[in-house]
Structure formats: structure tokens, C-alpha cells
Amino acid sequence: MTDTSHPTIPASELRVGLYVHLDLAWIDHPFASSSFKIGTQQQIDTIHSLGLQRLRYSPERSDPPASAATAVHEAVSRAAPSQADAAAAPTPVPEALPASAATPSATQWAQTQRLAQLQCERQYAESSRAVKALFEQVQAAPQQAGQASAALVQSMVSQLTQNAESALRLLADGACDRSSQHAINVAVLSVLLGQAMGHGAEDLQALALAALWHDVGKLELPQRVRLRDDTFGPSHLKLYQEHVMHSVVWGKRLGLPAPALLGIAQHHELADGSGFPRGLAADKIAPISHILALVNRYDGLCNPANPIKALTPHEALAQIFASLKARFEARTLSAFIRMMGIYPPGSVVQLSDGRYALVMSVNAARPLKPRLRVYDAQPGADEPAWLDLQQEPHLNIQRSLRPDQLPRPALNQLSPRPRVCYYFERAVDLHPPDGAGA
Numbered sequence: 001m002t003d004t005s006h007p008t009i010p011a012s013e014l015r016v017g018l019y020v021h022l023d024l025a026w027i028d029h030p031f032a033s034s035s036f037k038i039g040t041q042q043q044i045d046t047i048h049s050l051g052l053q054r055l056r057y058s059p060e061r062s063d064p065p066a067s068a069a070t071a072v073h074e075a076v077s078r079a080a081p082s083q084a085d086a087a088a089a090p091t092p093v094p095e096a097l098p099a100s101a102a103t104p105s106a107t108q109w110a111q112t113q114r115l116a117q118l119q120c121e122r123q124y125a126e127s128s129r130a131v132k133a134l135f136e137q138v139q140a141a142p143q144q145a146g147q148a149s150a151a152l153v154q155s156m157v158s159q160l161t162q163n164a165e166s167a168l169r170l171l172a173d174g175a176c177d178r179s180s181q182h183a184i185n186v187a188v189l190s191v192l193l194g195q196a197m198g199h200g201a202e203d204l205q206a207l208a209l210a211a212l213w214h215d216v217g218k219l220e221l222p223q224r225v226r227l228r229d230d231t232f233g234p235s236h237l238k239l240y241q242e243h244v245m246h247s248v249v250w251g252k253r254l255g256l257p258a259p260a261l262l263g264i265a266q267h268h269e270l271a272d273g274s275g276f277p278r279g280l281a282a283d284k285i286a287p288i289s290h291i292l293a294l295v296n297r298y299d300g301l302c303n304p305a306n307p308i309k310a311l312t313p314h315e316a317l318a319q320i321f322a323s324l325k326a327r328f329e330a331r332t333l334s335a336f337i338r339m340m341g342i343y344p345p346g347s348v349v350q351l352s353d354g355r356y357a358l359v360m361s362v363n364a365a366r367p368l369k370p371r372l373r374v375y376d377a378q379p380g381a382d383e384p385a386w387l388d389l390q391q392e393p394h395l396n397i398q399r400s401l402r403p404d405q406l407p408r409p410a411l412n413q414l415s416p417r418p419r420v421c422y423y424f425e426r427a428v429d430l431h432p433p434d435g436a437g438a
Contacts, residue, residue, distance in 0.1 A: 006021060006056035006057060006058055007056070007057065007059065008054040008055060008056050008057070009054065009055055009057050010053070010054055011047065011048055011052055011053055011054065011055060014038060014044045014047060014048075014055070015038070015044070016038050016039060016040065016041065016044070016063075017037065017038065017062055017063030017064075018037070018038050018057050018062045018063075019035070019036070019037045019038075019057055019058045019061035019062045020035070020036065020037075020038060020047070020055045020056065020057045020058075021034060021035045021055065021056040021057065021058070022034045022035070022047070022050070022052070022055065023052075023055075023056065024050065024052075025172065025415060031043075031046075031111065031114065033382065033383065034382050034383060035058075035382065037061065037062070037063075109386070110385070110386045113371070113386045116169075116425060117169065117171075117172075117360075119425070120169045120171065120423050120424075120425045121171050121172060121423075123423060123425075124171055124176075124184070124421070124423040127152070127156070127180075127184055127423075128176075128177040128180045128181075128184060129177075130148070130152050131152070131180040131183055131184055131212065132177060132179055132180045133148075134148055134149050134152075134212070135179065135180065135183075135216075138216060138219075138250070138254070139219065142250070142253040142254050142255075143253070143254070143255055145254060146253075146254030146255040146256060147255070149209060149212055149213065149254070150205075150209065152212075153187070153205050153208035153209050153212065154205060156187070156191065156208055157191060157201055157204045157205050157208060158201075160191055160192070160195060160204070160424060161195065161201055161204070162426075163424075163426040165363060165364065165365045165426075166192060166195070166363075166364050166424045166425065166426065167361050167362060167363045167364065167371075167424065167425050167426070168188075168189075168192060168339075168340070168344075168345055168361065168362050168364060168422055168423075168424055169345060169360065169361040169422065169423055169424070169425055170345035170346045170358075170359070170360050170361065170417065170420065170421070170422065171421040171422065171423055172417070172421075176419060176421035178419075181303065181419065181421055182215070182299060182303065183211065183212050183213075183214075183215070184212075184421075184423075185299045185303070185420075185421065185422055186211040186214070186292070186295050186296055186299055187208045187211035187212050188422050188423055188424055189295045189298070189299070189422060190207050190208065190210075190211045190288075190291050190292055190295045191204050191207060191208050191211075191424075192339060192364055192424055193291050193294075193295065193332070193335060193336055193339055194207050194288065194291055196335050196338070196339045196364055197287075197291070197331070197332070197335050199287070199288070202259075203259065203287075203288060206257055206259035206260040206263060206288060207260075207263060207288045207291060207292065209256055209257070209260035209263075210256075210259075210260045210261075210262075210263030210264050210267065210288065210289075210292055211263075211292060211295070213247065213250070213251055213254065213256065213260070213264060214247060214263070214264050214267045214292065214296065215243065215247060216246075216247050216250045216251070216254075217242075217243040217244065217245065217246025217247030217248070217249065217250055218243045218246070218247075219246070219250070220242075220243070220246040221239060221240065221242070221243055221246070222239070224236075225239050225240045226240075226243075227305040228240055228305075229305070241268070241276045241277055242277075244264070244265060244267070244268055244276065244277050245277065247264045247265075248261055248264055248265050251264050259286070259288065262286050262288075262289065263286065263288045263289050263292050265289075266280065266285050266286060266289035266292075266293070267289060267292040267293055267296055268293065268296075269285050269289060269293060270293060270327040270328070271285065271290070271326070271327055271328055271329045271330075272326045272327050274327060275293070275327075282329050285329070287332075290328065290329040290332040291332055293327075293328065294320075294328045294329075294332055294333060294336055295336070297320065297324070297327075297328075298316055298317070298320060298336075299420075301315075301316035301319060301320070302316050302346070302419075302420040303419050303420055307418060307419070310418070310419070312346065312347055312348060312400065312402060312403075313340075313343070313344035313345065313346040313347045313359075313420055314342065314343050314344065314347040314349075314400040315400070315402075316344075317337065317340060317342070317344060320333070321333070321337065338367060339362075339364045339367060340362065340367060341362050341367030341368055341370060342367075342368065342397075343359050343370060343397055343400060344359065344362060345359050345360060345361060345362055345370070345420075345422060346358075346359065346416070346417055346420040347359040347400055348400065348401045348402065348403055348405075348406065348414070348416050349372070349397045349398070349399065349400055349401065350397070350398050350399050350401055351374070351395055351396070351397060351398060352395055352396050352397070352398045353395060355374050355375060356374070356375040356401070356406055356407075356410040356414065357372040357373060357374040357375065357384070357387065357397075357414070358372060358373045358384070358414045358415075358416055359371075359372055360372060360373055361425075363390075366390060369388075369389040369390040370389060371386065371387070371388045371389070372386070372387045372388075372389065373385070373386060373387075373414060374386075374387045375409075375410040375413050375414055376413070377409070377410075381413075382413075383413060384413055384414055403416040
């Protein structure tokens with residue numbers, strides 16, 4: 001709820017020296033704190049990009065308005081800033097940060113992480129809009145939808161294969177579009193896993209196409225059976241399973257290549273022969289189909305139709321390994337666990353020093369040392385701090401928790417996502433300066 005104890009000001013009237021309060025979740029803006037004194041015009045421009053019409057501010061903590069002469073000087077400086085001015089531009093000063101994170105380098109690194117988060121969410125939003133448009137177009141113009149999807153996955157695979165290392169990042173729940181979330185999650189994780197297993201660009205494109213369209217056949221099903229339910233009787237279950245056949249038919253209308261069609265046809269086949277529609281054994285299932293079946297199951301456990309049944313990413317991975325291991329090809333499962341780590345993004349954890357944290361990003365090449373947001377219990381702290389476990393050799397994750405096991409203050413600050421939504425990014429410039437995350 002927005003605090004009404006502070007006066008508000010139109011975004012158009014922001015100025016350097018004003019102490020403002022952003023009524024946004026910490027993950028939805030790139031600043032080191034939600035409350036800070038504006039230090040540069042660049043910060044004003046960034047605030048404008050957030051779409052806020054009015055902002056709360058603290059008059060008693062703000063600098064007095066500049067004189068007319070000073071204002072003119074500032075306007076000229078903004079129009080042509082010198083390199084020295086640009087280098088000296090201050091960053092927002094948080095209201096309360098741990099002493100170890102209060103250094104300029106640590107603040108700068110934290111802001112870099114927020115900017116990376118927002119950039120990743122913008123890329124996801126672009127993909128989500130494109131996929132949603134494909135789904136809306138497919139019935140009226142399947143050939144055009146197929147061509148557009150081929151261009152989309154070619155761009156995705158090209159971006160991924162150009163990365164020396166890729167990181168998997170958790171997105172804000174508000175960034176996720178429900179209508180396209182499952183398709184994008186399965187596509188992103190499948191392509192990352194395919195790359196980790198050594199598949200080439202052609203295989204990865206077929207895998208991404210199969211991931212995007214694997215459920216398109218549900219258009220042919222009654223609404224009541226489009227989402228699998230444990231209460232289905234034999235007739236409803238048979239009807240639900242027919243979506244695979246329908247998806248292959250639609251895939252042909254879309255003009256998908258044969259490897260993608262095979263991936264769609266086998267995305268519910270399991271290594272122990274218990275899958276459908278044909279009950280194939282492991283050696284009869286295509287390699288990309290093994291990937292698709294595993295990733296599809298993982299996302300289904302994290303994001304089921306009934307949110308009450310949702311597992312945390314750590315729980316989903318643990319259940320697959322402990323109870324469902326025989327259903328998935330061993331090499332594929334092993335590669336998936338290595339890529340995701342024991343605590344995938346979205347996992348709520350407790351560190352060896354007792355602090356609570358939310359796993360935000362995992363480097364696919366170094367999954368056991370993820371990047372976290374850590375609950376800051378200091379009085380006045382309004383958001384969690386960034387921490388990179390790769391820079392903390394004596395610190396590790398002690399255990400996984402369900403969100404309802406967190407103390408209320410930690411739950412409110414960390415704000416775990418009710419639905420898990422992923423996208424990938426290039427794994428560069430992700431490490432804090434020495435001591436920044438201590």
C-alpha cells in the first residue's frame with residue numbers, strides 16, 4: 001500500500017537534490033534503494049522511464065530549489081556534460097545498507113544487477129508479446145505464424161549461441177504473461193539444456209520450435225480438459241492425451257520442420273515406457289524429445305494450473321530426482337541438474353550464516369554458486385541486498401525453505417514469486433568487486 005505521509009510531486013517536476021520514494025517493488029527499478037536523493041539528470045531520466053506519474057518525496061531531506069542562475073548552469077551542464085562530470089556523477093544513497101555494502105563499488109554493482117534484471121525482463125516482454133501474437137494468429141493464418149515463430153527462435157538461438165556463458169535469471173511475477181509463460185519457460189530451459197548437452201544450432205532451433213508449439217493441439221480440446229487434472233477419469237484422460245496428435249497436425253499446418261514435429265509427437269513419451277501416446281522406450285525417443293519431456297514436467301511442477309499445488313524450484317528438482325528419475329533419460333537428467341544447480345532460480349534458501357535469501361540467477365557453467373537477494377534485517381532497510389556466492393568461498397546455502405517458512409519481515413522483503421518465470425542472459429559483468437557482497 002502506498003504511504004500517504006509524504007507529499008507528492010509530478011514526475012515532470014523532478015530535479016536534482018529532491019529526496020524521492022519510489023512506490024515500486026525493489027525488483028521493478030534499477031536503483032540501490034527505493035528511497036534516495038536524486039543526484040543526476042540521468043537518474044531523473046531513468047525514473048521517467050518507469051512510467052510513474054507522481055512520486056512521493058521528503059521536503060525535509062531534499063536540497064532547497066536552486067536559484068535561477070544555478071538552474072541555468074545545471075541545464076547547460078546537462079546538455080553537454082564533461083567526461084569528468086560523468087565519472088563523478090553520484091549514485092543514490094540508500095537509507096540503510098549493511099556496512100559491507102555501503103561502499104560506492106558495492107552500490108554500483110547492485111545497480112548493475114538491477115539494470116541487468118530490467119534488461120532481461122524487457123527481452124522477455126518482447127518475446128512474450130511475439131509468442132502471444134503467434135498464438136492469436138495461428139488459427140487464422142498458420143503458415144504466417146509458423147514463419148514468424150521460425151524467425152523468433154532463430155533470433156533466440158543466435159543470441160544464446162553467441163554467449164560464451166549464459167545465466168538463467170528469475171523474473172518478476174508481474175513480467176510474466178500467463179498465456180505465453182509455459183511456452184517461453186519450456187523453450188528457454190530446453191534450449192539452454194540442449195546447448196549444455198552439445199546440440200548444434202539446427203537442433204536447438206527445432207527444439208525451440210517444438211517447445212513453443214507443443215501444446216497447440218489443445219485448441220481442439222474442450223476447455224475443461226486442456227489442463228491435466230489428477231481427477232480425470234479414463235475418458236477425460238484419453239481426450240487430454242489426444243492433444244499430442246492434434247499438435248502434430250497443427251505443426252504440419254505451421255510448416256514446422258520434421259525434427260520439431262518429432263519433438264512435439266514425443267514430448268510426453270518417457271524413458272521407462274510409461275509415457276503417451278505410444279509408450280516408447282528410451283532408445284526410441286529422439287534426444288530433443290528427452291529434453292522437452294523433462295523440461296515440460298519441471299515447469300508443470302513449478303507452475304501447475306492450481307497454484308496451491310505448486311512446488312518451489314528446489315522441491316520440483318528434488319521430486320524429479322527422487323521419485324521420477326526412471327521416467328527421464330539419465331544423461332539428460334544429469335545435465336539438467338548440473339545446469340540448474342541444486343537451488344534453481346526462484347528457490348527460497350537459508351545461508352550458512354543464518355540469513356534468508358531468494359535465488360535470482362544461476363550461471364549454467366557454475367550452478368552451485370548462484371546470485372541471490374539476501375534479506376536485510378537492519379532497521380529502515382526496505383529491500384534485500386545482492387550477493388554473489390561465487391565471491392563468498394566461506395558462505396554456502398544451508399537449506400531450502402518454502403516461502404511460508406520465512407519470518408514475516410523476510411517474506412515481505414524478499415517477496416518470493418507465486419509463479420516461476422525464466423529468461424536467459426549473457427553471463428558477463430555479474431561479479432561484484434572484492435568485498436561488495438560480504
